[in-house]
Amino acid sequence: MSSVSSFRRIFLAATVLGVSALAAAIPVAMKSSPADAAAPPTYAYLSSENGHFSHVVNTSTQSWGTSVGDFQPSQNNWRCNRMTNTVNNAGTKVYNAASCQGNAAAIDTATGTFSLLPFVGTAMTVSKDDQFMYVVRSYERFKFKLSDNSIVWQVLSPGYRPWATQYAFAASQDDSKIYVPMQDRFQNVGVLDAATGSTITEISNAAWSSPSWTVASPVGTNIFVGTNNGIAIIDSSTDTYTRLIPVGAAAPAAVSADGNFLYLSNGSNIKKVRVSDGTVLDTYAVGCGEGGIALTPDGDYLYAVTGSGVSIIRLSDGNISSLTYPSTTPNTSVGRTIVMATRVEAPSISLSRSSATANVDNAVSGLYSISNTGGTPTSYSISPSTLAAGLSFSTSTGLITGTPTATRAATTYTITATNVGRSSSDTFSLTVTDPPDAPTPTFSATTSTSSGFTFSISNYSNNYSYSVSATNGAIATHSAGNVTVSGLAASGTSTVTVSAVRSGYRTSSATASGRAQDATTTTTAVPAGGNGVTSGAGATGTSTSGAGATTTTVARSTVSTTTTTTTTIPAPDAPTANPGSGVLVIDGKETTASVTRTNNRVTVGAAGVSVTFNGIAQDGTIVPLDSEGNLRLTGGNSVSIEGTGFAANQDVEVWMFSTPQLLATVKADSSGKVVENIKLSSMLEEGNHRFVVDGTSAAGADALVALGVIVGYESSGLSTTGKLLIALPIALAIIIGLVIPTTLRRRKKLARV
Structure with missing residues (x-):
């Protein structure tokens, strides 16, 4: 070969x-x-x-x-x-x-x-x-x-x-x-x-x-x-x-x-x-x-x-x-x-839009869509790769998503689709601006219901969508500007956040607070001559005496409570208030305050600020006022406050004197309303005390509302008149017991003489 x-x-x-x-x-x-x-x-x-x-x-x-x-x-x-x-x-x-x-x-x-x-x-x-x-x-x-x-x-x-x-x-x-x-x-x-x-x-x-x-x-x-x-x-x-x-x-x-x-x-x-x-x-x-x-x-x-x-x-x-x-x-x-x-065909892409504007704090979606008449891309890239803060680019979809947090001038990006057969690109310009605020929601007064409360969004508009959420386990829903809160026990409170949302606008939010109705009140008859107090755990009442009957009014409620804590925050310069009296101090000057009593609640108010106080027993019933109309509490009770006229979204402090004790700090809602139930210590000292609510009024002034209260049980539960009616017969009996025997002895002595 x-x-x-x-x-x-x-x-x-x-x-x-x-x-x-x-x-x-x-x-x-x-x-x-x-x-x-x-x-x-x-x-x-x-x-x-x-x-x-x-x-x-x-x-x-x-x-x-x-x-x-x-x-x-x-x-x-x-x-x-x-x-x-x-x-x-x-x-x-x-x-x-x-x-x-x-x-x-x-x-x-x-x-x-x-x-x-x-x-x-x-x-x-x-x-x-x-x-x-x-x-x-x-x-x-x-x-x-x-x-x-x-x-x-x-x-x-x-x-x-x-x-x-x-x-x-x-x-x-x-x-x-x-x-x-x-x-x-x-x-x-x-x-x-x-x-x-x-x-x-x-x-x-x-x-x-x-x-x-x-x-x-x-x-x-x-x-x-x-x-x-x-x-x-x-x-x-x-x-x-x-x-x-x-x-x-x-x-x-x-x-x-x-x-x-x-x-x-x-x-x-x-x-x-x-x-x-x-x-x-x-x-x-x-x-x-x-x-x-x-x-x-x-x-x-x-x-x-x-x-x-x-x-x-x-x-x-x-x-x-x-x-x-x-x-x-x-x-x-x-x-x-x-x-x-x-051969793997190269992609051939085009974007549905050449430019768009996004707004700070508004989530972006659908800025553009991508159509492709070529081979399937295996990845996407973007240049320049740095987007506005809060935005991100997906290498699998080629889309920009996220919520921008800062403005950026118009920037042109090149978006490229790639596979082994080569690549294809298109451009897109994005501007990020600072949008106007959506109108802050305003509200009507709340109306209590058996399981919550209702109110309406006063400036409701179909141009916006609204979201609602509630605290304390309540459920908030809304329809056409009407908000319904449910899921609360009797006297329970909740704060609702309402947010107004619209594309191109910054979301605005406001809060409204309210409470559910008190439990149903019933009247129970007791035998004549009774002491007017129903015994047993969880029963309190107000007694009145009259011919043939004594009635006891009992109110029961389940409430959310806040445990009392001691604080080192400086106490306010609280005014003196005797039991049953109310005082209002505006910018350091005492102002005559009106004091009203309704349904075992005491309201102190003046100068556009008012606070309503009532006690709640450990079993959830409303504590009745005592015989003198005073708010009288015992250790382990709760105090409920409901205030209006305070500065919106500002903290309001609730104190108890004589020894200053910060009971709670409550944030007023968007309408300047505060609602809170506060559990008191079981070791409260008996005697005269004051509740002081310290905050800022809607007018911007320092406002202190004080109410004198009593800690301790009322000795008999009888009014002054009732006490006299009992004391006079006893006194007469004592006098008769002393005078009549002496007179009889003198007569017998004279008869022997």
């Missing part, structure tokens, strides 16, 4: 088989469901013998596309031809190798254009992540970083033998090793560390010789090796030879997507071989000569490069059709190897 003939045979087997094997691996990464009508088209790329072009076939229409080239018009040496192609896993680049010309070529599958690379090789393989290219050239091996074409590593083949490595080599599924056939002298397969290029081991066996290409199964650990004796199989998990499929000699090969079948060309026909046992299942009468073969990603067709063009075998029934090479300049270019590239 002549050296030229030997070289041609090696060259044929290596270039055609090796790159075809790479093509066979591609369908795994690119495979899609046959039922998916939207799947991107697949194109077959055939390298040319004369090195000028790559011919393109649209596999969807089985017709020629536009050839890519001329790569290097000045080069026509067939030995230096670009006979091998490889494709990246994303289908975006096809690489045309050059054995001894100055530059390999990178074809952009989306545009059909190419660029020359600063390296050459007889065979190339792309890493699984498409970031690196492994290159074999004569007795050298390289790893290039594709982002900048820099060399990661460069090593020499053992023995530094020219042509010691061939025209196709495979990488393991985990991309950690590459398998380089060493046909010329060493008759083995070198296993290289993909990270460093160092040789891990060398695999050979007496059952085969002259390995000329390696192809990895798309699944599993099989590495197929083309040899003079058939197809040797290496297990990449152990890097050991396992067996030989004795079908022909070295030949172009393609592997099915499931790794179960090999398609092998011996130059005159193509055989389908089962990997598990080497059985030949089908033979197709296609003479490839030195041409390569490749499967479509769906596995339905096998493309075979022939001397006149390409044969297309429909595998379901073996039907064969053919395409003749297109004419090119300077001359018709015969193909050698073939790879399949599934």
